[in-house]
Amino acid sequence: MNQIDYLRISLIDKCNFRCQYCMPEEAELDYLLSQELLTNQEITTLLKNIFIPLGFTKFRLTGGEPLLRPGLVDLVKEIADLPQTQDLSMTTNGFLLAKQAKALYDAGLNRLNISLDSLNPETFDRIIGNRGRSRWQQTWQGIQTAYQVGFNPLKLNVVVIPGVNETEILDLAALTIERNWHVRFIEFMPIGNPELFGDRAWIDSAELRTQIGNRYGLESGAVTGNGPADVFQIPGAKGTLGFISQMSECFCDRCNRVRLSADGWLRPCLLNETGQIDLKTALRNRISDREIRQQVQQLLHLKSEINFKQRDSGTNKGIYTRTMSQIGG
Numbered sequence: 001m002n003q004i005d006y007l008r009i010s011l012i013d014k015c016n017f018r019c020q021y022c023m024p025e026e027a028e029l030d031y032l033l034s035q036e037l038l039t040n041q042e043i044t045t046l047l048k049n050i051f052i053p054l055g056f057t058k059f060r061l062t063g064g065e066p067l068l069r070p071g072l073v074d075l076v077k078e079i080a081d082l083p084q085t086q087d088l089s090m091t092t093n094g095f096l097l098a099k100q101a102k103a104l105y106d107a108g109l110n111r112l113n114i115s116l117d118s119l120n121p122e123t124f125d126r127i128i129g130n131r132g133r134s135r136w137q138q139t140w141q142g143i144q145t146a147y148q149v150g151f152n153p154l155k156l157n158v159v160v161i162p163g164v165n166e167t168e169i170l171d172l173a174a175l176t177i178e179r180n181w182h183v184r185f186i187e188f189m190p191i192g193n194p195e196l197f198g199d200r201a202w203i204d205s206a207e208l209r210t211q212i213g214n215r216y217g218l219e220s221g222a223v224t225g226n227g228p229a230d231v232f233q234i235p236g237a238k239g240t241l242g243f244i245s246q247m248s249e250c251f252c253d254r255c256n257r258v259r260l261s262a263d264g265w266l267r268p269c270l271l272n273e274t275g276q277i278d279l280k281t282a283l284r285n286r287i288s289d290r291e292i293r294q295q296v297q298q299l300l301h302l303k304s305e306i307n308f309k310q311r312d313s314g315t316n317k318g319i320y321t322r323t324m325s326q327i328g329g
């Protein structure tokens with residue numbers, strides 16, 4: 001069995017974007033109340049008393065949009081300062097990054113993955129549901145600032161949507177030639193927007209590799225990470241290209257992570273809710289650390305069963321009912 005040592009922590013379920021593939025504008029979502037969110041202190045207590053003693057050393061902050069979380073820099077510092085923390089990273093849409101990047105870097109955040117689905121401001125705004133105000137320029141500035149303050153590796157996540165941004169694959173891949181950035185193409189999953197997903201809403205990573213290989217050539221590459229990306233490189237490029245292929249491949253056999261939702265549910269697998277544990281209620285009811293650790297350990301033992309056998313059990317006819325923003329993607 002793989003060692004499960006990577007916890008993805010959702011800090012908030014709200015977002016300042018409404019990406020078509022995640023939180024489409026027309027969707028009605030129920031948001032958590034602020035008292036339902038784990039506090040910073042509860043998060044660090046869980047890390048110190050539960051997850052670290054069970055061998056967790058890698059933590060990613062996500063959401064919703066983590067940069068909207070009040071007290072974020074303090075939380076980053078507290079987690080980074082834990083002696084057992086080997087890797088502390090964040091996944092963000094980058095819109096509020098230009099102002100926060102330096103403070104986050106100084107607080108000890110090691111790595112950033114930033115979503116950027118298009119280099120064309122109009123396409124970008126259409127994807128993120130801009131509600132009348134262009135957001136591309138500020139997002140691009142956030143990415144540049146993050147790189148300038150020292151985030152390395154800096155990864156850009158592109159969800160590839162047929163008919164929306166698929167014509168930009170070569171341009172996005174070309175970003176890595178002169179820049180030490182890591183562009184990752186993600187196969188669109190049937191989570192969040194069933195209409196957009198339609199009949200064939202994802203493009204096989206192998207197809208993208210052929211396109212890019214024909215234009216620029218492609219060889220194997222390497223970059224630091226804990227995730228499912230297969231990494232390649234354009235020969236001579238400064239950065240790399242990653243392919244995250246959850247639709248065309250199954251990488252569950254190398255799964256090393258569990259997820260903590262913003263309201264404290266520990267979820268063994270992204271794609272289903274089997275076996276979830278409510279850690280917030282346990283903490284607030286003063287259940288002993290020992291007992292909570294035992295419950296978590298039991299879930300970790302069950303995880304490989306859940307991964308393989310119940311991957312689709314959280315779906316309704318193959319469509320997932322919770323969005324990535326609610327789960328903590």
Ligand SMILES: Nc1nc2c(ncn2[C@@H]2O[C@H](COP(=O)(O)OP(=O)(O)OP(=O)(O)O)[C@@H](O)[C@H]2O)c(=O)[nH]1
Nearest residue numbers: 091113157186225226227228229244246257270329
């Ligand atoms: N099926 C599946 N997909 C995942 C999982 N974790 C991440 N992904 C996919 O990978 C995309 C990028 O995830 P990121 O948040 O950037 O993190 P990562 O690639 O795991 O992280 P590093 O490699 O450590 O940088 C997500 O949007 C998902 O589409 C997972 O546990 N299961």
Ligand SMILES: C[S@@+](CC[C@H](N)C(=O)[O-])C[C@H]1O[C@@H](n2cnc3c(N)ncnc32)[C@H](O)[C@@H]1O
Nearest residue numbers: 022063064091092093115157188189191324329
């Ligand atoms: C849910 S977001 C949370 C962090 C941050 N708001 C962001 O967008 O980077 C995390 C990742 O999930 C991805 N994502 C959301 N919905 C998806 C879907 N239906 N299929 C594949 N990836 C998805 C996003 O592209 C992003 O890279």
Ligand code: SF4
Nearest residue numbers: 015017019022064093
């Ligand atoms: S993918 Fe990220 S930025 Fe886009 S709506 Fe979802 S949580 Fe927000």
Ligand code: SF4
Nearest residue numbers: 252255269270271307
């Ligand atoms: S689908 Fe579940 S088991 Fe597979 S990689 Fe994602 S979290 Fe792990």
